[in-house]
Each structure stands twice: as C-alpha cells, then as structure tokens.
Amino acid sequence: MRQTVRGGGVVTLKYLTSTKNSAGVTYFYLRRNGKKTPLGQGPIDSPEFLARYAEAMGATGGAVKSVKENSLAALCNAFRAGTTYKTKSKGYRAVLDRNLAAITEAYGEAPIAGLKPHHIRADLNKLDPHPANARLKTWRLLCTFANDSNWSPINATDGIKRGALPKSDGHTPWSSQDIADFRARWNIGSVQRLAMELLFWTGARTVDAVRLSPSMVGADGVLTFTQSKTGGKAYVPWTCHLPAWASGFEADRQHLLSCLQAGTFTYLETSSGKVRSEAGLSNLISAATRPGISAHGLRKSRLTAIAEAGGSASAIMSWGGHKSLKEAEDYVSTANRKALLIGTEQKQKSANKSDKSANKHSKKLK
Template identity: 30%
Template sequence: MGLKLGKQMRVRLKYFSEDVDRHDNVRCYVRLPGKRKVRIHALPGTPEFLEEYQAAIAAAAIAPMRQANESKKDSLRYLCIRYYASAAYRALDGSTQNWQRRALDEIAREHGAKPVATMQARNVRRIRDAKIETPAAANQRIKALRAMFSWANEAGETGVNPTIGVKKLKYRSDGHHTWTDEEIQRYYDRHPLGTQARLALDLLRYTAGRREDAPRLGRQHIREGRVRFRQAKNEHRNPIDIDILVHPALAESIAAAEVSNRMIFLLTEFGKPFTANGFGNKFKDWCRQADLPRCSAHGVRKATSTALAEASATPHEIMAITGHQTLEEVERYTRAASRKKTADAAMRKLII
C-alpha cells in the first residue's frame, strides 16, 4: 500500500499497509515481517504521520535487541534500551534522537555488557577520550550519556551518574561553513530552475530552515503568500512556529519545479519523502556536483542570517525569520556585519 500525496502521486512506504473497518474508515499500519502491526493515527501526508511511521519502524528494530539483552538488567546496553523506550527519549525531536542513539549504540557495542553500577567518572572519560581525534564526536558521547543517566536517575533505573564532573573537550571550531554569494551562484549555475536540487537550496535559503525542515515542506505550508511551518528542532519540547512572507525567488523556484500540488515538495528518486539524514546526504551530493565540497544545508541557514544582518536587519527581525530564541547567537551575525561596515568606512577615510 502507499501514502497518498496530492491527486497525481502515491508514495509507497516500506512495511506500510491500510485496511478498512466495518464503518468504512481507512486504518493505517506499519507491520514488519514477524512483528505485530502498529497503528498510525495521524493523517497520511502530514509531518505527524511521518514521525509516527518512523517511530514504529524504530520500535520494531529495538525489539530483537531487547530480547537478546533482557537477562542483563544491570548492563549498559539494557539501560540504553530502557532509555530508547522512555517517554523522555520519545519526546525528543527526531534529529536529537538520531545522534543520541548513534552515540549510545557505538558506546554499547564496546561497553554494553558492563554493569552500570560499577561505572565511574574515569570510565566515562575513557569513553570520551576514545574519540579525542574528533572532539565534536567525543563531546556528543558525553551529551548522550548525560541525557541517559539524567533520565535513569529520575526514573529510578539506577542510583549512579558517572557523567557528573566529566567535562567536554575544548576545541576551536567555526562550525558549518557559511555560503558566500559566489558559492550560491556556482550552485545555481550547476542546478538551474526546475531541478529538485535548485528547489532544495531555495527552500533552505528563503525559509532559513534546517535540513530537518526542508524535506517536510509542502503545499500545505504555503498559504496566502506566506510560509507557515513548525521547526523540527525541539518541536515536542519547545516548538517554534515560523510565519514569513514567501520570497519571490522561492515562489519562482516552486513553480518551475512543478511541485506546487504536492504535500511534500522534495522526494527521493524512489518517490519517497527524505529523512533528515537522507536529505542532508543528498544535498551534500548536489553541492559536490557544483564543486562545493565545504558547503552544507546548515551553512545556507548561516548565509541567510548573515545576509539579513548585512542588510541592517535588527536582531529581533532576524530571530523572526530564523526562529532563534536568544539574542546571543543572532548578535554574532549583526556584530560581524557592523564590523565589516565600520571597517569599510574606515578604509574609505584612509584612502581619501
């Protein structure tokens, strides 16, 4: 069976099925081979539907691991499994769930059989330092362990918290590369209007969305000349709703790609919605095709923030576009723009 998207498209989702009850109501399910089917209550084609679908797939994948480790109730692996099934973990947005699970599963592959009760801060430092060559990944291990043990202490799963007192590694990083105007033009030259690659960049650029946001956007988010959507990041804990004018360049890109009737604008080559990771990887491919190996989806968001600051937008105006909740990060862009203008003015005086 498939997921209906508009009048002309039907996307087939793996393990997805439908049936009709005695009242002629269509019921949607996910059913993996050998597993009990899981009911999906959200309306097909909506972000909520995709979240329930992905959660059902993930829950089925956890089951074999739970059975294999059920006897080791004092182990680190068992604690991870309990955390994945918790309300606290399920309340996290999808991208946070993904990186936490990747980090914890990697740790558990090496240390999963060890008893939690004997873990100490020095053990966590060793786990951190095993990734010392990639400090960002090392710090993600600390963050993931900290989140899990914080939940475990509150839930009464364990009385120890070996992450207390363990600091993250200090390192210098400028984060994701901010796209330049020249790089945006090079991308446009390689991916002209009408291509999905071009539409992807325009969705990111003119909504200041993240890689989790762009693949969720569709016709239902474009109404009365405005783009309205809820950002994926922290949507279950601290939701941010964006309501901005549709930029003329974005409207042109959507029209040229002939996707204005779709519930989801961007689809894979198999006609399925992108996951956040899948879209990020595909976007990197499009960047490499344009000879832009440093560029990424998040770098577009930074470029939009920079462009707004250089156009003299106030921090609060930028926040209304980007969805930032504090002035601190936004002011980095406005301070940099102010320094640039001040330096230009100073150089003009020097030349004179």
C-alpha cells in the same frame, strides 16, 4: 545478498542489499518478508549501522539479541522506552540513538552497578571534542535516568565537565559566487536546484526542510513551521510583500517559486512521492556542489544576507526561528563591522543598533 562484518570474527548480515546513486554514494536496505527497510549509508561495521540493522530485523520478524539483566544494554533499552527519551525531538532522538548504540556495542554487557565516572571519562577520551560533548549529554541523560529509576545509587556523570572546543566558525556560508555557480550548473527542474533554492530561501535546517509543505503557508502568505532542534517558530515570507529592507531578496524568491511544483505533499518529496530523508538531502547538496560548503551553509548565507540588508536581530530571529537573541545579534554585529569597511549606509547600522537597544531595554522592563 549477504555481506560480512569482520572484527574478532566474521558476522554475516542476512537480507542486506545495497544500491549506488548517480553521485556514487552507496545506500543499504534490509529486504525481508516482502518489506524493504532503508538503513542509510555504511560503514556496515559501525555501531550506528548495526543498531539500525538490528532494529529493522526486529521489526521484520528477525532475531534480536537478548541483553543481560541490570546491564548497561538493558539500561539503554529502558531509557529508550522512558518519558525523557520520548519527549525529545525526532532529530535529537536520532543523535541519542547513535550514542546509545555505540555505548551498547562497546560496554553493553557491563553491570550498571559498576559504572563509575572514570569509565565515562575513558569513553569520552576516545572521541574528538565535538562528538565527546555530544556523547557526554547522552551519558548524563542515561545516568540521571538510572539514578532516578533506582538502577544505580549514584549519577556517574556528576563532576564530569564538557571538554573545551577548538575555535571555529562552523559551517561555511555560501558566497554569492557559490550560489551563481550552482544555478549555472543545475537548471530549474532538477531536484538539486529545487533543494538548494528551498534551503537558501527558507534558511531551514535539513531536518526541517524535508517536511516543509504547501500546507504550512497561511492565508497571509507566510510559511510557518516549528523547528525540530529548538522548538522555536520560523516565519518565512512566501507570497506576501517583503519588508523594505528585504526588497533585494525578490530575485531569490522568484528562483524558488520557479522551481516549485504544485500539488506535492512536501516540497522536497522523492520522485516516488515519499518524504526525502534529512541525510539524503544533505548528501544531495554535498554531491552537487564544491567541497567545503554544505547544506547548512545555506542557512548561514540567508541569515547573513538579512543582517547585511539591514534586517534587525528580531527579523533574523523570526526568519531563522531562533529562541535566543544572542545568535541573531552576532549576525547583526558581524554585518555592522563589515559595513564600516565597505561603505554600507549608516542608517543600516543605526537600525540594527536601535533594535539591539530596544531588546536590551525590554529585558530591563521584565
């Protein structure tokens, strides 16, 4: 099957096929030389998709477009082959790849020597605040690499500041009613139910949830994994006794354990035994629940539940894998303010305040 991309002309994407799942989401694949390579979702005329298509074509013996010497496209290729790129986490490399593909698509033939700060500002001004700041991080890494490697005598990002972001609480946590409604709709045995219960119990991000496996559960009954985003360790009670403040969580744990199948390589592998993708997991949850909540909202729900149950900031850091105390303290602070209005026992607030005081005291000792 050939599909076309229309812009200033018409480009035919050879060997491109597509399938649509039960939720109506279309996924694309490259079928070439007997190999089927997943390309994810469209739109097929986006820079990100075209970059994935070009990479897959190269891996399967297809033609890869050559780039001009000392051009921005050549710099992007060199950066991908360098140490800085390779030391980033898999999840962050995916973010870099998207931005590098967009930069290459828009400005790839431009010479590095002509790149100036006003060019980068013009590129950022085309984007919304959050994508613009993410793009700026990529530009900074790229320009630092160019300067350090003598591609450019200057760092074109010097003096460019991050844009102001609109105030937002981010992903919406799932309410207890959202959880109950989901459980009523999706029975134990469905992949939707397993995915939700695993995300809800572990508080893991989707990038980490897809690789969680029985091998990560130690003899102490604790699931331990390293987070892709921060490199921090997360410790999730699996079969061990729950701490006293978390005794009310036992029902949630039993829901998850009832969903799990023994003998799998990862808890969320596909029916064909392959590791499920991060995007696939996010789409699965989004298609299975109400609009306005997402897979990441389950993480916020678990961490909020820990704080409201009387868990300390340290407990939130351990379960959620945070490397910074501030974010964990925000959950505790919010829970304490809420407790003033709904009559939560005072000892819960005291425990949380004591934990924060202990952490502040330990900082002074350092």
